[in-house]
Amino acid sequence: MRLFIAIEIPDDLKERIGTLRVDIPGARWVPAEQIHLTLAFLGEVEEAAVVSLDEELGRIHLPEFKLCFSGTGCFPGRHRPRVLWIGLKPHPHLQRLATLVREAVLICGIHQEERPFSPHITLARLKLLPSREFDSFLDQHQKKQLPTFRVHEFTLFQSRLTPQGAVHTSVKSYPLAAGGAGVG
Numbered sequence: 001m002r003l004f005i006a007i008e009i010p011d012d013l014k015e016r017i018g019t020l021r022v023d024i025p026g027a028r029w030v031p032a033e034q035i036h037l038t039l040a041f042l043g044e045v046e047e048a049a050v051v052s053l054d055e056e057l058g059r060i061h062l063p064e065f066k067l068c069f070s071g072t073g074c075f076p077g078r079h080r081p082r083v084l085w086i087g088l089k090p091h092p093h094l095q096r097l098a099t100l101v102r103e104a105v106l107i108c109g110i111h112q113e114e115r116p117f118s119p120h121i122t123l124a125r126l127k128l129l130p131s132r133e134f135d136s137f138l139d140q141h142q143k144k145q146l147p148t149f150r151v152h153e154f155t156l157f158q159s160r161l162t163p164q165g166a167v168h169t170s171v172k173s174y175p176l177a178a179g180g181a182g183v184g
Helices: 011-018 047-058 092-107 132-141
Strands: 002-008 027-029 036-044 065-067 069-075 083-088 120-126 149-151 153-162 165-175
Touching: 002 047, 036 092, 036 120, 047 092, 047 153, 047 165, 065 092, 069 120, 069 132, 083 132, 092 149
Parallel strands: none
Antiparallel strands: 002 036, 002 153, 027 120, 065 149, 069 083, 083 120, 153 165
């Protein structure tokens, strides 16, 4: 199974984020219904490891928390961008959740990328060098403010690749404790 662990974004926010789309040459935009905050991309995982992963993820106990958006950017940099994203302000519970998810994945013997967690939501993947439209998008949305949202669970997803693109299906959600800390 091809898997990743993420935080779902509320549907109303997915729609608002989807309205940011503009015509950027070579951009392949993430469909609004698939917008999420990835905590860990696992890739192909053996069926036996999924059982132990489920157990480890179920051991994670953190309070609910709220997240705030923090503007747009790109990876790896503005001169050769490959991914266009909208960022999230750092929050200690989000960072702790990402760390605990990473530890759970490693306990199960599933290989992880070495790069540090960078809270962002992928908006588009870019195939061409930056264009005037790309620069305009970043400049216009650098300080984009969207409503905060409460994180009350995280989810293990299966991602199936099809000719029409990836199809994400929820495998299982893991609740956080109600009554947690607010915006940080």
